[in-house]
Amino acid sequence: MTIRTLLADDEAVVRAGVRAILAVVPEIEVVAEAGDGRQAIDLAQRLRPDVALLDIQMPGVDGLTATTEIVRTVPGTSVLVLTTFGNDLRIARAFGGGACGFLLKAGDPRELITAVHAAADGAAYLSPAVARRVLTKLGGAGRMARIAAAHDRIAALTGREREVLALLGAGMSNGEIARRLHVVEGTVKTHVSTILTRLGVRNRVQAALVAYEAGLVEETP
Structure with missing residues (x-):
């Protein structure tokens, strides 16, 4: 299956770099590029790609606004947000916007490919580096309170x-989780739906954060 992908970043050199990384994967096709958020929204609505890769910081309509609008109007498109270490608080704000993943522009190219595959498969992808950075930025006493709250929330599971939440937090798709646990994919979907309800979160990325805060996901260096 071809994964039709939209790439949006206001820097042409960044788009070229991302496109070059994705070009080595036969099943990933970049069907369009955008230089700002408004253009990304228009292209997503017209082309309905499987995945949209959006820079979080673009002129005019930024990546946060574009993410929310694409998720609202093109529900079949999964949105991945590209960011830098300087945008921690924006990342934190974007968790509620419906994006299915966050990764660093300067991260391992293999992460980008993994994230696109996960997004196309309906999974969340939260770069371990991004997760650590966001949780640290929001740290202090508040961090300790969130850790305690996360442990309380998973107690209901x-x-x-x-097990499913831990694998979800590690970026696995429903299919990958099913294979790991030796169950059918429909069972995993039911578990994920129940997990989101019991944790009181809106999407898989928010659930992944709970998994990190509760210590269910082993953080890689």
Whole structure:
């Protein structure tokens, strides 16, 4: 299956770099490029790509606004947000915007490819580096309170649901989780739906953050 991808960044050199990384994967096709958020929204609505890769900081309509609008008007398109270490608080704000993943522009190219595959498969992808950075930025006493709250929230989950949440937090798709746990994919979908409800979160990325804060996901260096 071809993963039709939209790429949006106001820097042509960044778009060229991302496009070159994705070009080595036969099943990923960049179908359009945008230099700002407004153009990204228009292209997403017209072309309905499987995945949209959006820079979080663009002139005019920024990546946060574009993410929210694309998720609202093109529900079949999964949005991945590209960011830098300087945008931590914007990342934190974007968790509620419906993006299915966050990764660093300067990160490992393999992360980008993994994230696109995960997004196309309906999974969340939260770069470990981004997760650590955001949780640290929001740290201090508030961090300790969130860790305690996360442990309280996962207490409502069954053992199997915690296993699913941990794998979800590690960026696995429903299919990958099903194979890991030796169950059918429909069972995983049911578990994920129940997990989101019991945790009181809107999407898989927010659930992934809970998994990180509760210590269910092993952080890689």
